[in-house]
Amino acid sequence: MFQSFKTISNPAQAAPRIARIRELMAEEGLDALLIPRADQHQGEYVAPCSERLAWATGFTGSAGAAVILADRAVLFVDGRYTVQAHEQTDPALFTIESLVDNPPREWVKTNLKKGDRLGFDPWLHTVAEVRALEKSLEKIGATAVPLARNLVDAAWEDRPDEPTGRVIVHPLKYAGVAAEQKLDMLSGKLAAEGLDHTVLTDPASLAWTFNIRGSDVPHTPLALGFVFLSAEGKPKVFLDERKLDAEAKTHLVNLADLHAPAALLDELAKLARTGARFGLDENLAADRLRQVIEDNGGTVVAFADPAALPRAIKNETELAGTRAAHLRDGAALATFLAWLDRQEPGTLTEISVVEQLESTRAKVGEAMQMPLQEISFGTICGAGPNAALPHYRVNEKSNRTVNVNELLLVDSGAQYFDGTTDVTRTVAIGQPTDEMRKRFTLVLKGMIAISLLRFPEGTRGMDIDAFARQSLWRNGLDYNHGTGHGVGSYLSVHEGPQRIAKTGATKLMPGMILSNEPGYYKPGHYGIRIENLIVVSPAEPIEGGDLPMHSFETLTLAPIDRRLIEPSLLTEEERAWLNAYHRRVYQEISPLVDEETAKWLEQATAVI
Structure with missing residues (x-):
């Protein structure tokens, strides 16, 4: 099993844990303590030893923070996790605040007072985060310490060890570019900016750079570690050697000087004492690194x-690898969806799905x-009202039966050596209502709008986000998440800097993979999301046009539930796109599946 449905949440343990943290706060002379959901690399997924927020509060979501004071405690979560936060925390201990509307840096302005000392671990906050926190505290005469x-580590007696997962070499047949070439290119970037060194703190950058x-x-598939890159000279990699077999160690030693993680700060201080100029990504690098350099x-x-x-890019x-991965994944999805269609409503649960x-x-x-190496994120499988929670994660407590006349939303992905996938399909279980069909079709129209889009070079994700929402907007509807995130190549399923969202400021360039996933959610009733992965590609020139244009190639190959589509709401262009997409799905996937699935797929992709 790649996914565990057990939650580590245990509100009953929060009280003694918070009490112990308060004792340690008193020892440090603190009035408040900030506990983020973060590790030294600011990663979305963290090792068990870095699940400090979950240990202290019981909340197991992927984003959040807590502020502990002597007489109260506050947990900050975004809209995805409001319900989960109330379920997983002790209301006698914690109040819930919005991580978006009133994050800790704003909350402290009205809840701390002059002279208060707020403690934080500088390894777990970026340079930009600490600067913003200090600015807020300065306004009220309080101090960030x-x-x-x-x-939390000092209170956590049975804290798991740091991970020592196996490192493998990512072959050139999947990577496409040798690590030596990447290192030369990155050193050139440093020299061009007049910088002596930079620290790569994102393990995805370590993985990509060194293959x-x-x-x-x-x-x-990340190895937690740091890299010092220099405009001149060999890079330094800080990585626990217990992770390396002979092949991986030889590979790295040929490219860099290898150091134990414990040596990082001493080596950084040594370089800083030469008066060197360091480039740091202020939105990624831990403030502790800035402190040591300065x-x-x-x-x-x-x-x-x-x-x-x-x-x-x-x-x-x-x-080529991601296209092959999506063919393989498409065969698995068709097999799964055909199986799902054969099951009687009421016989399945979210976990069994x-x-x-x-x-x-x-x-x-x-x-x-x-072989499947891993799922690319914890599968989102929501039946009925659970589907209305956009990032719902089923566990043994929340597990719900998939009942007749409901919608089932399944958002899932896979990690293969040659690519990373992410796909969402919403399926009718029984007979959908007219409202469900209409709103599903409005979401589909948004997904098709992005799929069909042609746009000039230099266009950003924020410039096209509204295309996915326009049909919903015309009907007084919307969804409260971005339309698309970047996706890696056997790396993170959530990769920056590219995204399609109101905040997507990065230019969309050929070779960038993104998700295309508009949705609609009716709280307490149902949720709808349709997601394909797409890749930015140069568009065919149009006679008479004078601008270089881009378009999207669709990577995902899986049928869209025809029972949920209201054809009268589709334009001729939208209908043509859908029929062409389904024809492609059938032609490319049917040879890869068994006869029973192929017959089901033929019906599932029939012309509308």
Whole structure:
């Protein structure tokens, strides 16, 4: 099993844990303590030893923070997790605040007072976060206190060890570009900016730059470590050697000087004492790194992670790999959806659906000689009202029967050596209502609008987000999440800097993979989301046009539930796109599945 349905949440343990944290706060002379959901790398997925917020509060969501005071405690979560936060925390201990509308940096302005000392671990907050926090506290005469020890760690007696997951070399047949070439390119970027060094703090940048993959965190093949890159000279990699077999160690030693993680700060201080100029990504790098550089005479310059953009622009080998991965994944999805259609309503639960999907992906991967390595994120499988929670994660407590005349939303993905997938399909169980069909079709129209879009070079994700929402907006509807996120190549399923959203400021460039996933959610009733992955491609020129244009190639190959489509709401262009897409799904997937599934697929992709 790749996914566990047990939750570590235990509100009954929160009271003694918070009491112990308060004792340690008193020892440090603190009035408040900030506990983020973060690790030293600011990753979305963290190792068990870094689940400090979950340990202290019981809340297990992927984003959040807590502020502990002597007489009260506050948990901050975004809209995805409001219901979950109330379920997982003790109301006698915690109040719930919005991480978006009133984050800790704003909350402190009205809840702390002059002279108060707020402690924080500078390893767990970025340079930009600490700057914003200090600015807020300064306005009220309070102080942010960087701590030499993490107080949660000090209270957590059975804290798990740091991970030592196996590191493997990511072969050139999947990576497409040798690590030596990538290192030369990154060193050139530093020299061009007049910088001596930078620190790559994102393990995805370590993995991409050195063509390695790891297994330190759930769902994403990352090895936790840091890199010092220099304009001149060999890079330094800080990685626990217990993760390396002979092949991986030889690979890395040929590219870099290898150091233990414990040596990082000493080596950083040594470089800083030369008066060097360091580029740090202020939105990724831990403030602890800035402290050490500046305390030892170095200069910190704002500098975006130089590996982020080239990592996002997939090369031809990576694109060929992701196309192959989506064919394989499409075969698994068709097999799963055909199976789902044969089941009687009321006989399945959300967990049994997830287990079947994971099992099917594993079997199809083995049969096609490219095994499933992991799921790319915890599968979202919501039946009926649970589907109205956009990022719902089923567990043994919330597990719900899939009943007749409901919608079932399944958002899932896979990690293969040659690519990462992410797909959402909403399926009718029994007879959908007219309202369900209309709103599903409005969501579909938004997904098709992005799929059909042609746009000039230089267009950003924020410039096209509204195309996905226009049909919903015309009907007084919307969804409260972005339309698309970037996706890696056997890396993170949520990859920046590219995204389609109101905040998507990065230009969309050929080779960037994104999701296309508009939705609609009716609280307490049902949820709808349709998601394909797409890749930015140069568009065919149009006679008479004078601008270079881009378009999207659709990667995902899975049928869209025809029972939920109201054809009268589709334009001729939308209908033509849908029929062409379904024809492609049938032609490319039917040869890869068994006869029973192929027959089902023929009906599922019939012309509308």
